[in-house]
Amino acid sequence: MSAATRQDARHVEPTPGPTRARRVVRVVAALVAVLVVTTAAGFWFSPIGARWRADAAGQQPAGGVTTVDVVDSNFRPASVRVDAGDEVTWRWSDSQDHNVVFEDGEASSVQADGTWSRTFERPGEYAYSCTLHLFMDGRVVVDG
């Protein structure tokens, strides 16, 4: 009985090498996961994260608004809903230069003041951003 137990113990006894390595890998993986989560959370709640959270894609478009303010490195409101044929005007009021560049190629110049307008003839969703600050983005939803 005791011999059998000793033999079982010998069989069950894991080789220390791989088990230890596996444990180290597991601990490192856990630490990396914690690091990734805390970094992501830190970013999410940082001022830049707040801008990302405020991004156009996550916002309900403001209806009946045809003037977008370019202020404090933001488009306000970042998302607007207009009717086909409407003209939307961007009004700069910032100490930094910005532009409005649409995915379809329509673009304002780089400017710190003044205005730029675009008329939207066709229904659809038009995404744009400031190419100098890629976190600045917006969209125009055009109803038919």
Ligand SMILES: [Cu+2]
């Ligand atoms: Cu900008």
